[in-house]
Amino acid sequence: MRRSLPLTAIAIALMVAAAGLALAARPEKIDRFALVSRHNVTLTEPNFDAPLSVGNGEFAFTADVTGLQTFEGEYSRMVPLSTMTQWGFHASPNPNGFTLEKFPLTTIDTSGRPVGYLYQEDGKTPPEWGAAAGYLYSNPSRLNLGRIGFVLKAADGHEARLDELKDIRQTLNMWTGELSSHFVFDGEAVDVSTSCHPDRELLAVRVQSPLIAKGRLAVRLAFPYGVAAFNGNGSVWDRPDAHQTVLTRTGENRADFARTLDNDRYAAAMTWSKGSRLVEDGPHRFLLQADASTKTIEFGAAFSQTAVPRNLPTPAASRKAAGTMWKGFWSTGGAIDLSGSRDPRWKELERRIVLSQYLTRIQCAGSLPPQETGLTVNSWFGKFHLEMHWWHAAHFPLWDRSRLLENSLPYYQRTLPSAQAMAKSQGYEGARWPKCVGPSGEPAPTYLESFLIWQQPHPISFAELCYRNAPNRKTLEKYQELVFETAKFMASFAARDEASGQYRLGPPFADAAEVYFPDHAHQWNGTMEVAYWHEGLETAQLWRERLGLKREPKWDDVIAHLPPLATRDGLYVAAETATDTFTTPGRNISHPTMVAPLGMFDGRMVDRETMRRTLH
Structure with a gap:
């Protein structure tokens, strides 16, 4: 395999290794024109x-x-x-004057205290809320x-x-x-x-x-x-x-x-x-x-x-x-040439790598987080789902193209006051990032919006990826507020369970696979989310040290007392409260979130053999 990877494009290399491709060593320079063409x-x-x-x-x-x-x-x-x-974007006329400020909040017990959430679900909330929720969710649209x-x-x-x-x-x-x-x-x-x-x-x-x-x-x-x-x-x-x-x-x-x-x-x-x-x-x-x-x-x-x-x-x-x-674009940054492989699958894998780079360059490298269909068509009323931003754009720095990710990061800085206000309204510190948003950064009342949390550490992850490509004080100062405000919320959101001495994420909580969300009031400690909380807070502490600041004791306490990743029968499962991932039909057909701790994240909380069994 010939490669030119300023940051080694670890994710792609792992994918190639996982596919078991037999590669012949070729030290010569990649013909990038041939690779793309x-x-x-x-x-x-x-x-x-x-x-x-x-x-x-x-x-x-x-x-x-x-x-x-x-x-x-x-x-x-x-x-x-x-x-x-x-x-x-276009906003339809609003003759009824619907606003988020007027929308009723749903009070849910959260670690022993009542918290109001922007929530609407047919059959579970008053039907008269439907018109307002529908307007606020659908406006503006692409x-x-x-x-x-x-x-x-x-x-x-x-x-x-x-x-x-x-x-x-x-x-x-x-x-x-x-x-x-x-x-x-x-x-x-x-x-x-x-x-x-x-x-x-x-x-x-x-x-x-x-x-x-x-x-x-x-x-x-x-x-x-x-x-x-x-x-x-x-x-x-x-x-x-x-x-x-x-x-x-x-x-x-x-x-x-x-x-x-x-x-x-x-x-x-x-x-x-x-x-x-x-x-x-x-x-x-x-x-x-x-x-x-x-x-x-x-x-x-x-x-x-x-x-x-x-x-x-x-x-x-x-x-x-x-x-x-x-x-x-094609002549700079990382490149992977699989043409030296003896495995017949090389061309299809390489095709997907190249086409994905083209598509994300035209769809996901702009000034806003992309909607799930980029700029191809309207989907989810044109809203972008912040939890999906990672998939669309986190790869850019790994190809040594950090600028293409950084194009959209000012969005988080611009909407930080809104995220801080949301956290404060719910009794938390820092900034709570919404899930489903439009260009203003305001959330929408939906069945899932308030309870999904795996988007929360994303700004820390994005900032760290950018720092790895530009490891200097300028990068640290540029993104430190995003990193620290995000970490403040994460530490504040984790609630200590006095019986076990461990911190708990949720309830209410919706898992990243969106399988167990109907029971959000009784779900907690998603396997993916616990691992991401650990990595996010550790990274935020590392940023404090790089800036010459002391580590935050509360953040260290949460890191030290997060629960182990949930398992059942020797396999990682979706959450501590969702151990039927592999035993109940329909529970393992969505996103395989339980393998993320050793795919997306650094694997510090992972037992490798347990993960190997889970993967296979």
């Missing part, structure tokens, strides 16, 4: 489960096999097509900023159907970030290049086809209204009177669009090559057409929270900038 994705038919996307971490555009979003309806039943940004697709017409005038496209060949070149799409419609070839500018919410497209000069290929830009939906692509198209689009023409080759959806506003702009023109095609719809002298349409589509900059890069310049960014 052999996994470029090529489609020869529509893939409704996995359409391809381009993006930069702040902006993503998901396309069908035409390279644009021509057949949105056909894709909507699986993975819909969207144009999304980190800032793109917004599809606009649909960009072809209008393709056959010689007889009918508009193309997806099944009429022939000779489809679409390739995502991950080395350059360019999506190249080829297809034939009505006997004529169409070739499309789609790229995303690395630093702007800007799409660059080049289209070449004889259909253009024949007036049978045009590009449609359409703007939707938002929708407060649990999933989908964040748009509805049948409410044209609910939103406004104001067109302003700037010269012959640019149009700007001022968008208003209730109290939300954003801007868009389109630029195009000589020989094309933009015409209105209906409410919120615009058509880019070319004259009979050209077989090429080239355009850029930009989006912004405020006015789109006056001077935009040309599509060619955007493609070039994208190529430069992606070449730099």
Whole structure:
């Protein structure tokens, strides 16, 4: 195996070892271009489960096999097509004035004292709470900023159907970030290049086809209204009177669009090559057409929270900038080449490693923690679940790309006062991080929100990963408040059980696998959570020592008196109160959280043989 790992990418190395891959030693330098390029994705038919996307971490555009979003309806039943940004949210009108401050709290006995929680669950809380909970959970939701697709017409005038496209060949070149799409419609070839500018919410497209000069290929830009939906692509198209689009023409080759959806506003702009023109095609719809002298349409589509900059890069310049960014991304940081393996599984494992790096770079490297589907589609009303942030972004520092994780860490610093207020309201010290949140950092009343805790140590873990790549005082001072406020809550949350002398995490408590949460009032000491509490508090103490501060006695007391990891019949189980993990059907089909203490964490609390038996 050839490797170039500034931080040794321990997690991937362990995965390779676990797979038992036989590797031949190859000391030569990795051919990074070959490594990435052999996994470029090529489609020869529509893939409704996995359409391809381009993006930069702040902006993503998901396309069908035409390279644009021509057949949105056909894709909507699986993975819909969207144009999304980190800032793109929409809040529906709130005529009832629902607010978190007005929402009733549910009082639950917590270590012998009454604590109010933001909790709503059908059948368990008063039904009259449902409307308020539904609004607060679903607003704001992710917004599809606009649909960009072809209008393709056959010689007889009918508009193309997806099944009429022939000779489809679409390739995502991950080395350059360019999506190249080829297809034939009505006997004529169409070739499309789609790229995303690395630093702007800007799409660059080049289209070449004889259909253009024949007036049978045009590009449609359409703007939707938002929708407060649990999933989908964040748009509805049948409410044209609910939103406004104001067109302003700037010269012959640019149009700007001022968008208003209730109290939300954003801007868009389109630029195009000589020989094309933009015409209105209906409410919120615009058509880019070319004259009979050209077989090429080239355009850029930009989006912004405020006015789109006056001077935009040309599509060619955007493609070039994208190529430069992606070449730099793949040429730096860690890399693993498994091509020397004698195990036939090497290529599939390597493919997953490379594609995961591409996907998380465009979906999970932005200024907010990603929602579970990144910027591909709307999911869970567009909210991001802070417990999942670790999976999406903790790997970046391990590849020596800490900056991509650090892009989202200011979110925690910005929302720290809210997290501190939540902890204080429940009688704790420090900062309690919520689970399901939007850009404001405010939680939502749900059945699980208040009781999941494995997101709590994440800021400590993130800060430590960044410190390992930049072990200096600047890093320590940058994140010390996050580390210490998080640790204060963790130590405060742990309650001492006088009978055993040990600290207990919960109740109320929802396990990370979300299997036992219906009984949250009677669950405690999750195996994963206890191990993470131990590691998080130890790391926080290490930060104090690095800064020349004394260790916190309370933190040490909690560390020393956490319970051992829960076992039954020689196996690690989900929690001290959930010992039927492997004996009751349905209890071991979710996240295998009991192996996390020797996977995600440092293993200090783990008996290796017990973990080996549990794993197998």
